[in-house]
Amino acid sequence: MHIKRYIAPTFLAAVVFVAVFAPWLPLFDRDAIDLASALQPPSANHWFGTDNLGRDTFTRVVYGSRTSLSIVVAAVGAGGGLGCLLGLLAGYRGGWFDAIIMRAADLQYSLPPVILALVATVALGTGMANLVIAISLATWPRFARIVRAEALHLRQRDFVLLAELGGASVARVLLQHLLPNMLNTVMVLATLDIGLVVTLEATLSFLGLGVQPPDPSWGTMIADGRAYLSQAWWLTALPGAILVATILAVNTTSHLLRQRQDERMEVAFV
Template identity: 60%
Template structure:
């Protein structure tokens, strides 16, 4: 038996508010272009992002080099696309891991309750005492920079948000009739969590994933900017911005253009997440 709380009453309102909201389609289009360009970077540009051409150093943006070249003659547009591939890969992996472990912890905490719930929430409270970016920098500084370590520390810095919010929603569902019926039918706690609670918090989970993408991309860029993220010569948005800061007077494009792509990605993902959040609230009003 798999009873589910009837949440379809607000799904039409969610869809209208989300996709017909002013500017959401534009933000989604920009985000799709950036993600697609990053994923397809090896096929869109045949240039090696680390290829050095000392005869073409610090060239301004033009027909041959859309984003110009850096101090080593490397094509900035190519490096921006490849850097996005690395940065977005780290961000998506970290968000999915944080979402999975955080949501599972929140659901179990709400269902089990008691000392387990209290202990888990104290861990989350302790984590909230430190800003996520600072916590990530602290852990990477101790463990050393690598792509695997970055994914792990960003996951550790963000799972608590998922756990707290999913727990709060699951608590509102725990005493509903369909949960009580499942318990009386002999369903195990894991069955109740996965088959009854999880499907009914999926909208909130999707909203959190979307909102968290922008934060995680920013965190990865911040780590790379201070030298604790992706290591040279591999490109990343934060690392490219850091490399170009010494040339702002003579070669503004080194930092400005990768920075604009980073800002556009974060703002577009946040805008879509906020629209989803408004749509979810509107759906709740329909219930």
């Protein structure tokens, strides 16, 4: 049972490793076309087979993980940063600003994130930068609501009141006193959001609104493989399996982190 706790984090670490070091791994050229080798099934030479242009599918899956990792880091950083900033200000300042931010968050919560990301992508256009912006706009409310709740709790603590009495500015109170005391919560929330961001990126890419050719993406690979399901099942099944396994690994790892945080809090209050 103890070993099982490390399966998901180990798999996730392996995905991150191959994504970061893909250019230095002994892989095929991701864009090299070899029509003579088109639609070859998985083998010792091509672990995930080849696509309709003879490109190595495993290589493109690895570079697809690199694309997803870049989008995850940018989108979670942007969406989480925006949500944390608005949540801190809403919880600390209160009043009309708090009401506006929370009503905006409630409005976005009324629609699924994928619909919001889809609408934003259609409005902004395709491209990596617009994809990150669209996903960030769909994911900030959860950060804002949870950080606001933490700020409401912490702003009445003695160390915050003493900082205010000492003449500390709002920025100093937020960044030096409130934010450091909720970093564990923010980190767990960011880990939880990774699975959502990966799903949104794959969904938008599958619909043709995300990553554009020739850059590989798990979503585009699954979409491109639909035309060959009867003769080349691996083009859709294997990238799809990696996508599902990665999302499960992320969610399991975030659950383990949340459990560890809860255990620490229980010990702190004993």
